[in-house]
Amino acid sequence: RTLRIGLIPGDGIGKEVIPAGRRILEALPASLGLKFEFVHLKAGWETFEEQGVALPDETVSILKSDCDGALFGAVSSPTTAVKGYSSPIVALRKRLDLYANVRPVKTVVSAPKPIDMVIVRENTEDLYVKEETTRDTPDGKVAEAIKRISQRASSRIAAMAGEIALRRQKIRAAGSPSIHGRPLVTITHKSNVLSQTDGLFRSTAREALAAPRFGDVAVEEQIVDSMVYKLFRQPEAYDVIVAPNLYGDILSDGAAALVGSLGLVPSANVGEGFAIGEPCHGSAPDIQGQGIANPIATLRSAALMLEFLNEEAAAAKIYAAVDSNLEEGRLLSPDLGGSAKTEEVVQDILRRL
Ligand code: NAI
Ligand code: MG
DSSP states (O other): OEEEEEEEEESTTHHHHHHHHHHHHHTSOGGGOOEEEEEEOOOSHHHHHHHSOSSOHHHHHHHHHHOSEEEEEEOOOOSSOOTTOOOHHHHHHHHTTOOEEEEEEEOOTTSSSOOEEEEEEEOSOBGGGOOEEEEEETTEEEEEEOOBOOHHHHHHHHHHHHHHHHHHHHHHHTTOOOSOSSOEEEEEEOTTTOTTHHHHHHHHHHHHHTSGGGTTOEEEEEEHHHHHHHHHHOGGGOSEEEEOHHHHHHHHHHHHGGGSOGGGOOOEEEETTEEEEOOSSOOOTTTTTTTOOOOHHHHHHHHHHHHHTTOHHHHHHHHHHHHHHHHHOSSOOGGGTOOOOHHHHHHHHHHHO
16 A cells, blocks of 8 residues: 655754654555655745745645645744734644544653553634634623534544544554553543533533444543543543543643653644644744754654554554653653754664664
8 A cells, every 4th residue: 555645844843853754654664565655745934934825725735635644743833923824734624624633642651650541632613613702891891702512523523532442452452562451531521511512512422432333442521620630640540532622722732741741742633534643842943953853753643644544553563663762761862861863763763663
């Protein structure tokens, strides 16, 4: 099978880590029967300065018509609003209907508190439909925002969480060790207060996860505030967490803090038959050009993309090579307390692969 992968490095260290993502894909053993073709695509702040748009139509159309998946690095955003500029990754999620944002958070098995969870965030609705209004009242200005929850979006995100829980089982079996036994999905909401919106999310997610194909998946619920508490006290208890957009956004950044460096945490934006792997860090202008960015978030994002293209065996190999580098702890980048350059970390992981 030949996969065509769009490479969108973006800005800053995106340009330093995306090539590492390409190399790990090319280094996968031939016995997997996978070949890759790469297409270089533009997006980001530099692209905006060159072309007046942060996300050229060409990038979107090539991804749509010509690619199976993509790797997105990071883009810089101006600190104050610039006319005509808007975040290309947000636009990409919309234009390709990438309805799920998936963020695995994992430590090595020998860590004092091993963590191995994935947060599955609904990516299209909730408060992020951005339908806000402001009006003048006798109390001064009042601003309101629509929180939209639909059965369709809640059902498909919960089903995706169920599929991910089952697939994680498979990947563990393929040689990526884990702390979990039976797959577990935790539904996060605040339906005790927002009985209609979060209530609908909760009941729809419950229903979707009651489907026979999820028979092996245990399902539980957690109110979002107590979820945050437990996430920090007992992170090892979680396997797959599914949440509406806003809670998912907050939980996934919070969870990333549990593993020590942004340079370790991958994500994927997933739609029907398409996935974009994206490290969860930004363009890191403070370390750009020094060759010291941690490539692991990107390598794991490449593996995560492969998972959603149904190439679990290939994904498992990348995860295992990364874990083995971290487990040994000899060649680590400065964000992890080491002194290895990006290139040395990449070479060590390629050797393990
Ligand atoms: P950042 O993630 O770029 O950096 C935060 C800190 O983490 C910095 O000290 C950086 O050196 C470090 N860091 C991040 N990734 C690392 C890696 N792979 N290896 C080693 N250290 C790493 O977030 P910040 O500084 O808030 O934003 C910088 C720029 O990135 C801004 O223009 C922001 O808008 C953009 N950004 C873009 C994102 C995206 O494209 N999805 C996400 C977050 C920020
Ligand atoms: Mg966020």
